[in-house]
Amino acid sequence: MSGFALHLLRHGAPETPGLLMGRTDGAPIAEGIAACVAQARDLGIERLIASGLHRSHAAGEAIGAALGLPLLIDPRWRELDFGDWDGKAASAIDRDALGRFWDDPDANPPAGGERWSALVARVSAAIADLPPVPTLIVTHGGAMRAALHALCGFDQRQLWAFDLSYSTLLSLRVWRGEPPSAQIAGLTP
Template sequence: MTDFALHLLRHGEPERTGLMLGRTDCASTAAGIAACVDQAGDLGIETLISSDLIRASHAASAIGRTLNISVTRDPRWRELDFGAWDGMASADLDPEALGRFWNDPDAHPPPGGERWSALVARVSDAIAMLPPRPTLIVTHGGAMRAALAALCGFDQRQLWAFELPYAALLSLRVWEGQPRSAQITGLYA
């Protein structure tokens, strides 16, 4: 069975922290971008993909310049859309509504926001279209968890057992098939 390496890299620390950053676009700090470049150093990638949000795409561009690889931007790798909560601090939200969301983001999405299953579906679609060669995707914590759900079968509650800080690198071995499946080979925070 054919397999390939897939590396998922969370963007570096954003300039605005402590907020529900889904579709809200803000840049990463210079140190956050540098941390991403450091993580990508010796992966031996042939394909470089990024979310189209600047906190991910700027890091991908820096990686691409360092490795002399072009970047493809794909909006399917965006973070979950937090709807009316997007760009707000968690402390400013109704704690009961926020708790229901964290416990079951599919049954209790943010007002006007995206359901967990919709995020998993769009990330699954992006995974199905990946070329079977060593790939790095610079993305977001939610999209990384959605990829684990799609490729490894983790349910939403299990996914919160993985800490994915800024610039965390999650490496997988992906096997061809319908659907594709994977094994985690490393998590570097």
């Protein structure tokens, strides 16, 4: 079995970068949307999905218009909910609490926020529901890391080693199974 291509594209830069933006949404800048469209242009995808948050939805709409594909919305691909920290700059958050979170986000979620394991569970469910056709998902850095954990088995420290800046494209070859698995085919900033 040859598997299928799964491309995960982080949304373009928002108007206010540098914030912990989970459920907090922000408008993307035009250059960020254009960068996403450029990343998607030659992927040969048959299916296009976005998380539904405006910063990913806007890029998904532009990509769909450029490629002549309908955009499907799947909220399971949204970013981790940062709870009380959502929409704040890291500098506005207690340093020790933030350090504990980055060290172990499942054991130390933000107050009122989502556990890492919940993010992994919803992204894993979204992956399991994908048909085996070349697919592009316009999503968020946390969801991309959750997919890498679920599909490739990377642990928490390894996941932070990936630079997933705005408009980064992560390409995977996915094989069905219990659980599904994948191989990284490319990472394009």
